[in-house]
Amino acid sequence: MNKEELKTKLDEIGLTHVSEKIASLAKMSIRFSTSQSTEEEIPVGASKVGGYPDLPSNHIYPTWKNEPLSFLAQINLADISNFDAASKLPSSGVVSFFYSASQETWGFDPKDKGSWQVYYFLDPKDLLRVGTPKELSDEGLYSPCLLSFFEELTIPPWESILIEELGLNREEMSSYINLAESITSDVGGLVNRILGYPEQIQGDMQIECQMVSNGIYYGDAKAHKHPRYKELIPGSTDWELLLQLDSEEDNAKMMWGDVGRVYFWIHQEALEKRDFGKVWFQLQCS
Numbered sequence: 001m002n003k004e005e006l007k008t009k010l011d012e013i014g015l016t017h018v019s020e021k022i023a024s025l026a027k028m029s030i031r032f033s034t035s036q037s038t039e040e041e042i043p044v045g046a047s048k049v050g051g052y053p054d055l056p057s058n059h060i061y062p063t064w065k066n067e068p069l070s071f072l073a074q075i076n077l078a079d080i081s082n083f084d085a086a087s088k089l090p091s092s093g094v095v096s097f098f099y100s101a102s103q104e105t106w107g108f109d110p111k112d113k114g115s116w117q118v119y120y121f122l123d124p125k126d127l128l129r130v131g132t133p134k135e136l137s138d139e140g141l142y143s144p145c146l147l148s149f150f151e152e153l154t155i156p157p158w159e160s161i162l163i164e165e166l167g168l169n170r171e172e173m174s175s176y177i178n179l180a181e182s183i184t185s186d187v188g189g190l191v192n193r194i195l196g197y198p199e200q201i202q203g204d205m206q207i208e209c210q211m212v213s214n215g216i217y218y219g220d221a222k223a224h225k226h227p228r229y230k231e232l233i234p235g236s237t238d239w240e241l242l243l244q245l246d247s248e249e250d251n252a253k254m255m256w257g258d259v260g261r262v263y264f265w266i267h268q269e270a271l272e273k274r275d276f277g278k279v280w281f282q283l284q285c286s
Contacts, residue, residue, distance in 0.1 A: 001153045001183050009183075013175040018166050022155060022176075025162055028085035029196020029241075031152045033187045034145035034251045042144055045094055045124030047080075049073045049192075049245070050252040051144025053096055054127035055119075061133055062098050062117040068133040069098035069117060070140035072245060072254075072262070075147075075194065076124060083151045085195045088240070090274060094121045097243060097264060099281065101140025103257065107282035108208060108218040116281040118242070118264060120274060142252045154196035155180055160204050161236060191261070193244040198263055201284040209265045209280045210236035242266045242279060260285025 001009075003023045010019035034049050044054050053071040055061070062069045074096040081091040089095075098117045105112035121127060132141055156162040158177050168176060184191060184199065191199045198205060208218045210233070216226050223229060243264040248254040256262050263282045270278040 003153070006153065006155070006183070009179060013179060015168075015172060015175060015179075018168070021166065026153055026155050027196045028083070029152050029154045030080050030083050030085050030149055030194040031185065031187070032147045032149045032192045032194070033190070034147060034192070034248055036251050037144050037146045039129065039144055042146060044129050045076055045127050047074065047076045047147045047149075049145040049147060049248060050142030050254065052129050052131055053098075054094065054124075054129050055096070056121060056126050057128055059119075061130065064100055064115045067101065068136045068140075069115075070101040070136065070142065071132065072097040072099055072142070073243065075243070078124075079147075080149055080194065083149070085151060088195060088271060090120070092122075092124075094124050094127065095119070095242075095276060096121065097245075099262060101137050103283065105281075105283075107280060108212060110212055110215050110217065112212075112281070116264070116279070118276045118279040120276040142248075142254045145248065145251050150185075152185060152193075152196070153183060154193075155183070156197050157200045157204070159200065160197075160206065161233070188250075190246040190248065191244065192246050192248075193241065195241060198241050198244050199261065200263075201260060201286055204236075205263060205265065205282050205284070206236040206239045207233065208282060209239045209267075213267075213280050238268045239265045239280075240268055240271055242271075242276075256283055257285030 007019045007023045042048050074094050076094050078092050080086045096119045100115040105115040211218045216223050245262050247256050247259050265280045
């Protein structure tokens with residue numbers, strides 16, 4: 001679906017009065033599906049989920065609280081550089097994602113920082129496949145998977161400032177939610193995504209990223225009374241979804257909470273500077 005087709009769909013469901021605005025907010029994303037593989041079948045530096053990471057020889061394996069982090073995924077940016085959505089990313093290099101093996105952090109506490117790590121390696125030729133530390137639990141080691149990519153249009157989640165500002169009534173909101181679900185391609189019920197908007201489960205993550213990255217605990221309603229809350233809210237839309245990874249239980253033996261998803265977010269300024277060390281993480285489940 002493109003933006004013109006989106007506007008036609010919005011007209012059909014009675015949202016003509018906001019069709020131009022929603023179309024202007026729409027973003028292209030890069031979806032991917034996984035297929036079971038082996039370490040031998042996946043070249044060093046290739047895009048993958050699970051298995052062993054590819055790191056520079058002098059790179060220290062990431063830990064948090066003296067425990068090794070789980071390797072989640074790596075994306076070779078050359079694999080997706082032909083997609084329009086990828087214009088926000090470097091055209092080459094590898095971005096690697098790690099997270100706590102015990103999943104004890106969900107991203108709503110500033111103290112969670114460090115329980116995930118994201119690295120950007122400029123030259124895939126500098127990478128070597130490394131084993132995971134023996135201290136890493138079996139639950140934190142996922143099965144290797146190859147990735148297949150395709151492009152997909154996304155629109156803002158209904159629980160977001162962007163949609164809240166449109167002032168939709170209950171019937172209009174219901175129509176919008178149904179539309180958002182219908183334009184997401186069904187790939188075994190899983191949604192893995194790079195850029196675009198997320199399939200969120202527990203509320204607006206952009207606001208949460210903005211607050212927690214600025215030192216405000218967001219695990220309860222007290223955050224809304226924080227003296228900096230109103231000051232920080234406008235900047236929440238500057239956060240970009242970098243990676244959404246679903247519970248790939250069948251292929252990668254990967255489960256997030258109770259069939260949830262993990263999300264890695266990056267501020268637009270950090271993305272422009274290629275500063276992938278300033279990523280914020282969230283885990284959501286039903």
